Amino acid sequence: MLMSLYRIIYVSRSLLRGDEDQVASELRRILAVSRRNNASEGLTGALLLGQGSFAQVLEGPMDAVERAFERIQDDPRHADLVVVEIGPVAARAFPDWSMAFAGPAAAGAAPRVRAVLEQVGASPRAAAAENVVGLLDALIRRETEWAAAR
Amino acid sequence: MINRPSFFLVGFNDIMDVQVETPPRSAKPAQPRRAPTRQHARSLASAALDVAAEGVIVCDDTLRVWLCNAAAFRLLGLDEPLQLRARPSLGQVLAASACLDETARRSVLVHCAETVANGERAAGEVELPADNRAGTGLALRLRRIAPRRWALMFAPARAVTAPDPLAHDPLTGLANQRRFEAALTERLAAAGPGGQQDWPGVLLVDVEGHGSLTEVSGRPAGDALLRLVGQRLRAALRESDLPARLDDGIFAALVPAAAGVETLARRLVERLARPYVVQGQVAHVQASVGLAVAPRDGRETEQLLHSADLALRQAKAEGSGVYRAFNVLMREQAEARRSLEADLRRALVLGQFELFYQPQFNVATRRVLACEALLRWRHPIRGLVAPGDFISVTEEIGLINAIGEWVLRAACQEAMDWPSGIGVAVNVSPLQLADPDRLLRAVAGALAASGLSPERLEIEITESALFGQEEATLDCLRTLQARGVQISLDDFGTGYSSLSRLRSFRFDRIKIDRSFVKDMTEDAQARGLVRAIAALGTGLAMATVAEGVETDEQARQVEDEGCTDLQGYLISRPLPASEVRALLLRLNERALLAGVAD
Numbered sequence: 001m002l003m004s005l006y007r008i009i010y011v012s013r014s015l016l017r018g019d020e021d022q023v024a025s026e027l028r029r030i031l032a033v034s035r036r037n038n039a040s041e042g043l044t045g046a047l048l049l050g051q052g053s054f055a056q057v058l059e060g061p062m063d064a065v066e067r068a069f070e071r072i073q074d075d076p077r078h079a080d081l082v083v084v085e086i087g088p089v090a091a092r093a094f095p096d097w098s099m100a101f102a103g104p105a106a107a108g109a110a111p112r113v114r115a116v117l118e119q120v121g122a123s124p125r126a127a128a129a130e131n132v133v134g135l136l137d138a139l140i141r142r143e144t145e146w147a148a149a150r
Numbered sequence: 151m152i153n154r155p156s157f158f159l160v161g162f163n164d165i166m167d168v169q170v171e172t173p174p175r176s177a178k179p180a181q182p183r184r185a186p187t188r189q190h191a192r193s194l195a196s197a198a199l200d201v202a203a204e205g206v207i208v209c210d211d212t213l214r215v216w217l218c219n220a221a222a223f224r225l226l227g228l229d230e231p232l233q234l235r236a237r238p239s240l241g242q243v244l245a246a247s248a249c250l251d252e253t254a255r256r257s258v259l260v261h262c263a264e265t266v267a268n269g270e271r272a273a274g275e276v277e278l279p280a281d282n283r284a285g286t287g288l289a290l291r292l293r294r295i296a297p298r299r300w301a302l303m304f305a306p307a308r309a310v311t312a313p314d315p316l317a318h319d320p321l322t323g324l325a326n327q328r329r330f331e332a333a334l335t336e337r338l339a340a341a342g343p344g345g346q347q348d349w350p351g352v353l354l355v356d357v358e359g360h361g362s363l364t365e366v367s368g369r370p371a372g373d374a375l376l377r378l379v380g381q382r383l384r385a386a387l388r389e390s391d392l393p394a395r396l397d398d399g400i401f402a403a404l405v406p407a408a409a410g411v412e413t414l415a416r417r418l419v420e421r422l423a424r425p426y427v428v429q430g431q432v433a434h435v436q437a438s439v440g441l442a443v444a445p446r447d448g449r450e451t452e453q454l455l456h457s458a459d460l461a462l463r464q465a466k467a468e469g470s471g472v473y474r475a476f477n478v479l480m481r482e483q484a485e486a487r488r489s490l491e492a493d494l495r496r497a498l499v500l501g502q503f504e505l506f507y508q509p510q511f512n513v514a515t516r517r518v519l520a521c522e523a524l525l526r527w528r529h530p531i532r533g534l535v536a537p538g539d540f541i542s543v544t545e546e547i548g549l550i551n552a553i554g555e556w557v558l559r560a561a562c563q564e565a566m567d568w569p570s571g572i573g574v575a576v577n578v579s580p581l582q583l584a585d586p587d588r589l590l591r592a593v594a595g596a597l598a599a600s601g602l603s604p605e606r607l608e609i610e611i612t613e614s615a616l617f618g619q620e621e622a623t624l625d626c627l628r629t630l631q632a633r634g635v636q637i638s639l640d641d642f643g644t645g646y647s648s649l650s651r652l653r654s655f656r657f658d659r660i661k662i663d664r665s666f667v668k669d670m671t672e673d674a675q676a677r678g679l680v681r682a683i684a685a686l687g688t689g690l691a692m693a694t695v696a697e698g699v700e701t702d703e704q705a706r707q708v709e710d711e712g713c714t715d716l717q718g719y720l721i722s723r724p725l726p727a728s729e730v731r732a733l734l735l736r737l738n739e740r741a742l743l744a745g746v747a748d
Contacts, residue, residue: 006430029267029268032267033263033264033267036263037256037260040252040256041256062429062430065427066429066430069427070378070381073382073424073425073426074385081424081425083427086427086431087430088430
């Protein structure tokens with residue numbers, strides 16, 4: 001049976017404390033754990049930390065998405081989680097685990113990050129979801145380029 | 151729950167190439183005749199490990215397995231011999247287990263990888279569910295025992311004996327009410343006089359909102375949501391705490407009555423209210439938490455649970471999503487309420503109710519048209535109690551119908567003593583209207599018993615009585631009206647005032663709420679509303695009664711605005727039945743004289 005593909009998008013308030021380097025390394029650790037945890041469950045996605053908020057896209061089989069969401073809910077490193085979108089999707093937007101960190105590498109992206117996060121509560125859900133996906137997509141490239149340039 | 155057994159520490163030297171951190175404390179051979187050699191200690195350690203009940207797997211930072219004791223083989227169902235010399239990975243060892251399914255295997259690996267990656271501070275426990283093939287579930291703990299060396303220890307979760315099906319909630323796998331209460335009783339006994347244990351505390355958690363998911367998406371979705379709630383509750387507690395599900399949406403936790411318990415309650419409210427994802431959709435619940443701790447809030451199981459329940463009720467009364475700790479005031483209020491209920495149940499039999507009457511004055515005839523019957527409760531200790539202090543309680547405990555029937559009988563009977571033109575108005579509770587057949591019988595019975603003509607009886611209903619059950623209620627009112635009884639709408643303008651309602655039923659009278667009358671001399675808007683309601687009455691051929699008229703100026707204004715009748719202290723305060731007849735005669739005589747004088 002072909003497993004149908006689900007996607008959940010949420011934003012939440014980061015409770016990570018510390019200077020930028022500490023936050024960045026914590027974020028890398030989160031991502032490393034995510035990769036390890038989720039690979040065998042068929043979960044992929046992208047994680048953004050910017051403007052004090054997390055935005056995450058998780059894609060995979062429905063039950064795996066639900067289990068991952070419960071784990072995420074219990075994570076003390078964030079609060080005030082809002083689900084932007086949940087539902088079936090035709091294809092993965094992020095077939096590999098990716099991370100976007102709107103830190104110094106993406107300083108120019110700050111206004112856009114802020115705008116997208118503000119719209120989460122205001123605009124229709126579908127539009128907000130596409131905005132988050134688009135933002136993550138744009139920033140991940142930037143991060144990859146940044147990593148490659150170093 | 152799994153203590154670090156000292157036998158781990160014996161003889162590590164030969165298993166692992168590191169120094170032992172602490173010297174052995176036990177597992178000594180009985181009275182050795184000679185000092186133990188290193189070789190001897192090694193074989194003792196090995197023997198001790200192999201008779202231990204807990205499974206032990208020793209591995210390094212990269213999760214390569216160095217050692218696996220006999221219990222580990224047994225508990226994991228490792229049938230194949232392991233080539234430990236080759237230092238297999240923990241993943242390979244677990245993969246050989248006949249007892250762990252893929253999910254269980256993964257959660258063990260994830261837990262170990264995270265713990266190793268995060269160092270000591272992340273050390274915790276992971277519990278595998280009972281539905282793995284081991285049958286009872288396993289509790290695991292990873293501990294750093296030496297630099298870069300870790301011991302994964304595991305034991306059957308909770309009791310070694312098979313779980314008692316009578317003690318578990320089958321939906322969530324948590325303890326059920328029976329087991330919870332038994333555990334509470336045990337902990338109270340262990341903490342009691344001379345006891346060594348900490349006093350326990352009880353958190354009662356009421357979860358609301360899963361019902362609407364069940365309605366929309368079906369029972370399996372609602373059940374799945376409750377399972378997730380149960381998981382979050384368990385996750386928020388420590389291993390030694392006892393989570394339980396007592397009833398549909400009622401969960402509980404048995405915890406030590408320590409300083410952190412209020413923080414825990416607050417955290418539960420917050421954690422349980424976070425969004426859930428169930429069957430591909432987002433769901434929300436609201437959690438209210440009531441907290442009671444021994445010995446302050448009770449030393450016995452029942453009393454402590456009752457205290458927690460009172461705290462929970464208080465939390466819910468303040469809006470869901472809050473927690474409340476029990477305080478003595480709650481018990482006092484509950485006791486006051488219980489005693490009020492008990493007194494009310496006796497009041498009817500003891501004849502403690504009586505009716506007061508307040509005249510309603512007709513503007514056109516300058517005469518008293520009718521009197522409104524007002525219920526009073528004369529209690530030997532409480533004194534004369536106004537309806538606002540007890541009617542809602544009689545409604546909640548189901549006494550309102552019986553009391554309402556008494557009011558109808560008494561009012562009709564007493565009105566028979568009055569001059570024949572004067573009617574009597576009786577208030578009817580929404581709950582009485584909710585049982586139309588009973589109300590119709592009560593009205594018919596009161597009229598028959600007294601001999602009062604139906605035209606002299608007026609039934610006053612409030613707008614809220616029409617809310618939600620309009621058709622059946624209107625049918626009942628139409629039947630009464632067809633028998634000649636007058637129907638009036640009380641407190642008009644304060645509730646869900648709806649003009650379509652005035653159109654759907656032809657009330658005989660509309661009573662304008664006292665708040666408008668009170669303000670109209672000062673407030674042009676209040677006066678405008680009185681004018682508008684009076685005009686509505688004129689247009690719909692319904693009489694309008696201005697309530698709460700206290701001054702001559704108010705009387706003049708409501709008359710000017712077109713109200714047909716007045717009621718209030720200006721005419722008379724409510725009077726006991728024994729005084730009302732004299733007043734009625736006097737008022738109408740005076741009106742007559744006034745009329746002659748005109």
